Amino acid sequence: MELTDCQLLVTGGAGLVGSELTRQLVPDNDVVVVDDLSNGLQDSIPDDATLLQGDLTLQATVDEVITADIDAVFHCAAADKYVNSDDPRKQFETNVGMTHSVLERMDEVGVDNIAFTSSSTVYGEAPRPTPEDYAPLEPISNYGAAKLSEESLLSVYAHSHDVTVWNFRFANVLGPRFGAGVVPDFVEKLDDNPDVLTILGNGRQEKSFMAVEECADAIRHVVEHASGAATMHTYNLGTRTTTSVDRIADIVADEMGLDPAYEYTGGDRGWTGDVPKMRLSIEKLAALGWEPTLSSDDAVRRIAGQLVDRLETN
Incomplete structure (x- = not known):
């Protein structure tokens, strides 16, 4: 997908990764950010992006921000981004439910591209370096279990609803x-x-550990170069x-x-x-032409x- 002259939605666009991704996307695209500012900072959002302050756990917000003219959703939002949550059940149910609502709305209005910020925590305690096709996926944290559940929903929509998914499993991102x-x-x-x-x-x-600028650049590179519509492209991002x-x-x-x-x-x-x-294997990412500096x-x-x-x- 060529990220030029597109209508793009970045959920959680005031957060660490979302705001940097927005900054890199706005020069060539029309970018709308939706964020309730519970974790994010409004000052992090570039002036050229449009901010819609709203809570994606509410269906009315989802319906407002995901419309038929959107070319792709960059789904970075999470209601609780801490790996060690004080309320793990709420963290799991809220984030999985939010992603499900986003996908349902995309299907309803015909938006068929989504990039998702997952996590290395889906692997659990796996051999290193860990490739994307490592199995079985056995997360040991509630956060990892939620991310893996969200990936499963994305897989359903990729294989049964003609949605193209770019799924990113992060190392620790620093900003x-x-x-x-x-x-x-x-x-x-x-x-x-x-x-x-x-x-x-x-x-x-x-x-x-990976710098947020490089993380966002890698996301853009994969979205633009990983070919194949209506499928699920999973990539590790790290060093x-x-x-x-x-x-x-x-x-x-x-x-x-x-x-x-x-x-x-x-x-x-x-x-x-x-x-x-x-430590994640990034051989698949390197084969697509991107390496961390x-x-x-x-x-x-x-x-x-x-x-x-x-x-x-x-």
Whole structure:
């Protein structure tokens, strides 16, 4: 699909990935963002995009924003984006229900293209690097189970309702804004107490981290180059390298000019459902002609530096 002169809808377009994707799409397309601003920031939305503030868990909002003139939906919205949710049942039911409502409405009005932001958590504790065709998919977190359920609905609409789906399983995505995630967590902790940093788990958890700009660029590349209508295109998005939690702490401390002591909560993972080791195979993505320019360490350092700069200017 050529992303030029299109009418595009970005759900969750005020969030981390959605706002960056919107920024990259608006120069060549007419982009509408729908977001209830519960997780997102209005200031993140480019001026050239149209914001419709609304809750996609409400059918009236879904009906308003998904109309027959939309060429594609970029579905980034999630009612609760935290992997370790305080209310896992609500997280599961809300997000799966929202995606189902989006797909039903698309089918009703004849919109037949959707890109979906899934997660590496659908794989559970899988061998590394993990390819897209790895089976069985056995998520160990409620968040992963919800994403896998949403993928299943997308598969139904791809194979039985003539919808073209681009399904993206992310590594850990980093961007220059505070919120959930280990890098902003460490920056905030060290800003509060520069002498001691509390690290969840044992610090040896090791995962792939990807800059949000590269994540959005990869999404656009796949949508434009993965051929075949009315099918489901699943791609991993990540880097070929990983970074340990201890290494992230070192990088953040270095960017802040600090030398804190580390204390650990213990165990091999940060929370129940945390996958301690994760690296995705990106061979399928590379074969389509896209490679990340930043390593996992580079992405961590770049974002840590941006967050520290923001602290210093506020």
